[in-house]
Amino acid sequence: MSVLPSVDSALGTIGNTPCVQLTCVVPPNSARVFLKLESLNPTGSYKDRMALSVIEEAEHRGDLRPGMTVLEATGGSTGSSLAFVCAVKGYNFRVVSSDAFAKEKLNTMTAFGAHLDIVPSENGKITPQLIPCMRERARQIATEDKDSSYYYADQFSNPDVFPGYETLGREILAQVGEPIDAFCGAVGGAGMVMGVGKTLKQSWPACHVAVLEPASAPALTKGHGGEHSVEGIGIGFPPPLLNKDWYDEARAIDEGEGRAMCRRLAREEGLLVGTSSGLNVVAAIQLAKQLGPGKTVVTGVGQALYKILDLDSKGNGRGAEEGGEKKVREADCVCIFGQVMDGGRGFSNAEE
Structure with missing residues (x-):
């Protein structure tokens, strides 16, 4: 071995x-x-590869320097990965996210020291307008920064993701x-x-x-x-x-x-x-x-499952937001911090 x-x-x-x-x-x-x-991967996502690549490419160009804050708009996986990399490298991290995404993801970012700006969603749904709204909020934060203290990672347009x-x-x-x-x-x-x-x-x-x-x-x-x-x-x-x-x-x-x-x-x-x-x-x-x-x-x-699998009495999976028959818990999945996450959403990919 x-x-x-x-x-x-x-x-x-x-x-x-x-x-x-x-x-x-x-x-x-x-x-x-x-x-x-x-x-x-360390945070349970392939986004760890991208996060390290984005940060180190920016460092090599001089776009990201000690004392600056990394900024990103994300539904969770990228946020957790960037928060992890920033924690190890000593950068502050500010993330624009939404209540449409699993609180476990938001809690993971916070555990790594991230500061969260939450954009309200429409009844907790991921709509076509949500991500553009989050990106616009992140751009606004970066634009209003007069001291150039933010580095906006902008995962959706940044070719630095590719090396990872x-x-x-x-x-x-x-x-x-x-x-x-x-x-x-x-x-x-x-x-x-x-x-x-x-x-x-x-x-x-x-x-x-x-x-x-x-x-x-x-x-x-x-x-x-x-x-x-x-x-x-x-x-x-x-x-x-x-x-x-x-x-x-x-x-x-x-x-x-x-x-x-x-x-x-x-x-x-x-x-x-x-x-x-x-x-x-x-x-x-x-x-x-x-x-x-x-x-x-x-x-x-793409992402580890930080949740409890919710099953109805026949053993068929249902989302926690759905109605239906009485649910039983098939398995308890423990997150990387050792606490059992409550029912709701699974961690899925990343964003991709």
């Missing part, structure tokens, strides 16, 4: 996550499906090997899918890259946004970093199918994941069935 060497700081634990082949949820006569366990995700692509190539016939991932800011997609296509040009969104918010597949409950993705507009040179198709996935896949992954594969990761696996299996035996599909777990 190989043992990882010691590292100088917690930042050295980012990356080098395992990649596992799914054996139970993939139907016969399908391609192999591999799942990159990005939930094993290109390392993820190289890890996939080293772990799975070539050829990788397809890769898919849910899109928020699109940095992860673009960074990984570019890296895979440079090594294997025939790799089919699919970007995913909730079917109820089809900005990429139908040209309009919509309300949904999958945090971190489906931002209501095509993200600026989305480059058609590095993906082949946009695919809409039903939220209900994603949640059902989360339950199957827990019960059949021993993997606790959030809803956006469930969407990833649903799409990966669709691609695996299309490609057939002898091919390889890769996707990832």
